[in-house]
Amino acid sequence: IRGLIVFCGLLALPLPVDLALSPMDLGDLTGALNNGLLSGGLLDTVKNLPLLDMLKIDGDDSSGPIGRLLEQVINPLKSLTGIEITKPKLLELGLVPSEDGHRLYLNIPLSFDLNVPMPVLKVRLLKLSVELNITVEIYPEVNENGVNLAIGDCSQ
Numbered sequence: 001i002r003g004l005i006v007f008c009g010l011l012a013l014p015l016p017v018d019l020a021l022s023p024m025d026l027g028d029l030t031g032a033l034n035n036g037l038l039s040g041g042l043l044d045t046v047k048n049l050p051l052l053d054m055l056k057i058d059g060d061d062s063s064g065p066i067g068r069l070l071e072q073v074i075n076p077l078k079s080l081t082g083i084e085i086t087k088p089k090l091l092e093l094g095l096v097p098s099e100d101g102h103r104l105y106l107n108i109p110l111s112f113d114l115n116v117p118m119p120v121l122k123v124r125l126l127k128l129s130v131e132l133n134i135t136v137e138i139y140p141e142v143n144e145n146g147v148n149l150a151i152g153d154c155s156q
Contacts, residue, residue, distance in 0.1 A: 033093055033095070033106065034090065034093050037090060037093075037108070038090060083114070083115070083116050083117075084114075084115045084117075085112050085113070085114055085115075086112065086113045086115060087111075087112055087113045088110065088111070088112040089110065089111045089112065090108070090109075090110060091109035091110065091111060091131075092109065093106065093107065093108060093109070094106070094107035094109070095107075102139060102140070103137055103138065103139040103152070104137075104138040104139070105135055105136070105137055105138070106135070106136045106138055107133055107134070107135050108133070108134040108135075108136065109131065109132070109133050109134075110131070110132045110133075110134070111129070111130065111131045111132070112129075112130055112132075113127060113128065113129055113130070114126075114127070114128040114129075114130055115127050116128075134154065135154065136151055136152075136153075136154050137151065137152030137153045137154070138150070138151060138152070139152055
């Protein structure tokens with residue numbers, strides 16, 4: 001989360017109105033964003049994700065066979081402790097202009113391993129390699145201070 005906040009702060013910096021990006025500038029921008037995310041502690045944030053909180057299911061919200069199956073898978077995880085994220089990596093960022101040329105789409109690929117141990121038996125019950133792509137829409141926003149980069153839609 002802190003890494004994303006740093007990233008948003010970088011995007012909020014004002015830009016000169018006559019700034020035009022060439023393909024060379026996109027490479028420099030990608031490198032700067034990559035360094036900003038890493039120096040902002042993105043990988044430490046990934047390591048400390050509250051996974052069990054994200055997986056919570058309220059009893060009334062899960063209906064039908066899919067909901068019951070998901071509940072049976074997740075409920076045992078709640079009693080386990082020590083779920084750990086290891087080997088977080090920020091993979092190569094992708095920066096793609098939109099078709100109209102007025103927006104950029106930033107792809108933030110992350111990878112990490114998820115270890116689910118069984119503490120009673122001191123064995124690793126499950127190890128998952130996870131890859132996650134976050135896509136962020138970036139566009140210029142004109143205000144009284146000039147032009148700032150703003151964040152639009154985000155998806156995973």
